[in-house]
Each structure stands twice: as structure tokens, then as C-alpha cells.
Amino acid sequence: MTAELPAPSDLPTLTAFGYGEAQAQALAAARETFPGVLPARVSRVERNGYRLRTEAGEQEAVWPGGRRHKLLDVPVIGDWVGYSVAESPEGAQQALRIEAVLARQNTFIRSVQKGRRTQPQVLAANVDTVFVMTSPEEWDTERLERYVQAVQLSQAQPVILLNKLDLAQGDLLERAQAAGLDAPVLPIAAESGQGLDALRPYLAAGKTVALIGSSGMGKSTLTNRLLGEAAAATGSLSDFSGEGRHTTTWRTLYRLPVSEVSGGALLIDNPGLRDIAVWDEEGAAFWAIEELAAECRFSRCTHGREPGCAVRAAVLRGELDEEMVGAYREAQGDQAGAGNRAERPERPARRGEKRSRRR
Numbered sequence: 001m002t003a004e005l006p007a008p009s010d011l012p013t014l015t016a017f018g019y020g021e022a023q024a025q026a027l028a029a030a031r032e033t034f035p036g037v038l039p040a041r042v043s044r045v046e047r048n049g050y051r052l053r054t055e056a057g058e059q060e061a062v063w064p065g066g067r068r069h070k071l072l073d074v075p076v077i078g079d080w081v082g083y084s085v086a087e088s089p090e091g092a093q094q095a096l097r098i099e100a101v102l103a104r105q106n107t108f109i110r111s112v113q114k115g116r117r118t119q120p121q122v123l124a125a126n127v128d129t130v131f132v133m134t135s136p137e138e139w140d141t142e143r144l145e146r147y148v149q150a151v152q153l154s155q156a157q158p159v160i161l162l163n164k165l166d167l168a169q170g171d172l173l174e175r176a177q178a179a180g181l182d183a184p185v186l187p188i189a190a191e192s193g194q195g196l197d198a199l200r201p202y203l204a205a206g207k208t209v210a211l212i213g214s215s216g217m218g219k220s221t222l223t224n225r226l227l228g229e230a231a232a233a234t235g236s237l238s239d240f241s242g243e244g245r246h247t248t249t250w251r252t253l254y255r256l257p258v259s260e261v262s263g264g265a266l267l268i269d270n271p272g273l274r275d276i277a278v279w280d281e282e283g284a285a286f287w288a289i290e291e292l293a294a295e296c297r298f299s300r301c302t303h304g305r306e307p308g309c310a311v312r313a314a315v316l317r318g319e320l321d322e323e324m325v326g327a328y329r330e331a332q333g334d335q336a337g338a339g340n341r342a343e344r345p346e347r348p349a350r351r352g353e354k355r356s357r358r359r
């Protein structure tokens, strides 16, 4: 590959991982700051690094971070990034270096409690559909409503999978369909494979899905089935980002090879994403702030008293909650300085420090 801006049609591998016009545009924008960076998708997040799906295959990469000024632009699973190839100190080996996170289509953010403070943490990005898994024993309309709302807030499409169809009793299926949830309800049995055809529209080539739901709903069973069936159909496990069999250790983006059910979709597996209870308004507001921050006059705007601050302007227009901005600035101040990983040890709280707003 050259440093010319590649067209999606010249990137068949990446296209299979969801690369399209939007990503090409985002890459062009990133190149204004980081000339010549190449596109890749984060397919694995590990403790000390990343794996990227590049046009040339899966490769390890590092993210130097540090000069970042945005709170949420740590690369996460599902992200598209612009990378460069750097010589390692020994000169021989080449290491990929993530230079920029390309503009995201959407983001899943949760608030994490750090000591007495709340901080947003991005869990995944660029997810088209979120399958919310439940089962007959666990059916809870109100809870599912909250899930649906949270997924919609993150600008992905929610689809409810009513798993363990074989255990459904009485008129549960009818009641579930009639519950008035703002999402399709698909009855399936992950164990036997019954009903999985209905997943097909969401599992088209290049589409990204994520599975959430509380423990025991059958997320692993479904994941294994999608991976396993695909493996049986193609006779090959080589296309997986992982070891073939599904084990939840890292945040991983699997490519589901073509099967009866999947047209070659991408499946994000992230243990942290499974517990939806943590997504909230605050996360969404933080995201909105970062989007707006791109329009601030100064790239390192702290959204305090700087002239030309798009975030303050939005507050004045009544479009953003002032308290949210306060909480954001507080969290940002917290992360400024050295280091870049989420695992960074927490700085002890200063005396008189205000707590983040919590509902």
C-alpha cells in the first residue's frame, strides 16, 4: 500500500471488516494532522497493546497516547484508526503505531467509579446492532425498556433475543411480542439453533454487532454457535481474530465467517459491555462534549474561559447541561498529564476536591 488515500474498493480485507465511504472520509480528515497514516480496525484490546486488522492481515500495534487531549479518544474495540509503521529501536522489526482514532459512528460509554469520582470509559465503538439477550425465566419488560433506551442513546439498533425458546411457557411469546418495546423481539434457542434465521438481516457482511445481557442468558452459547457453525461451514478457523473457540479473555472483534445465519458480520465481545446498567446519560453527554470540542478554536481547549469554545457556546444555547460540562472538565483534568492507559493508577484525591455529579 502507498500513502495515497486508498479507496474502499482497493481494500477488500478492510471492507469485509466494515470499511466504507464514512471511514475513507474519516481517514482523509485524520491525514490532515497525521499525513500518510493507513486505515485499520481494532480487533483486539490487550493489556499492553492492540491488534489491528489491517489490509495486510492482523498485526500488533502500540498506542503511544500522551499527546491526547480528549478524554475519550483512547482506541477501543471496534475503532477505526490511522496507523503508521515505525522502526523499532533495533531497526529490524517494524511496529505499527496508532496515530489517530478515526471519527466514530457511535460509542458505548459507561461511567466508572474511581474512588469517590465518576469517569467515563469508552467500551466499544462503531456498533450497528446490539442484541439484548434475555430468557423466558428472566423476562422483565421494564428492564428491557431501559436496555433498549440505552442502546438507542448510543445510536445503535437494539434487537431483543428471547433465548431459550424451548423453556417458554404459556403465552410468554405472545406477551413478549405485545409488550410494546421499541425493538424487535426474536425468539431463539441458541442451544439448538432454532430461530436463528431471524438474525440474518443483522449479520450482513461488514455489519458490526454486540451481545449484551445479564449472566446466564446464553451469550456464550450463541457466540460459540455462530463461530462454530461458521467454522463447520467453511472448514476453517483461520479467519478468527482469536483462537477459534470463544473464550472471553480480551475484548475481541470476531469476524463471523459466512454461514446459514451470517453473511460475514463482525461480533464484538466485550465483558464490560455486557452489563448495560452502567451506560447512562452522563456517558452520552460526555460524548456530545467531545464531538463539540472538535469545533473549539483551540485544539487544547479546556472549555473554561477560552475564546471560541464550542462547548461553552452549546451551554449558553441551552443545548448542554452545565453540570455535565463541569463533570467532564473535572474528569479531564484528572486524566491530563502523564500516561494514557485506563489502567493507570489513580492519583490520590486533592483536598477540597469536588465530587462528580451523580444521579
Ligand SMILES: Nc1nc2c(ncn2[C@@H]2O[C@H](COP(=O)(O)OP(=O)(O)OP(=O)(O)O)[C@@H](O)[C@H]2O)c(=O)[nH]1
Binding pocket: 163, 164, 165, 166, 167, 188, 189, 190, 191, 192, 213, 214, 215, 216, 217, 218, 219, 220, 221, 222, 274
Ligand atoms: N434450555 C436452553 N438453555 C440454554 C439455551 N442457550 C443457552 N442455554 C444454557 O444457559 C446457560 C448459560 O449460557 P451461557 O451461554 O453461558 O450464558 P452467558 O450469557 O454467556 O452467561 P455469562 O457468561 O455468565 O455472561 C448454559 O447452561 C446454557 O447451556 C437454550 O437455547 N435453551
Ligand SMILES: [Zn+2]
Binding pocket: 293, 296, 297, 301, 302, 303, 304, 306, 308, 309, 310, 311, 312
Ligand atoms: Zn472548548
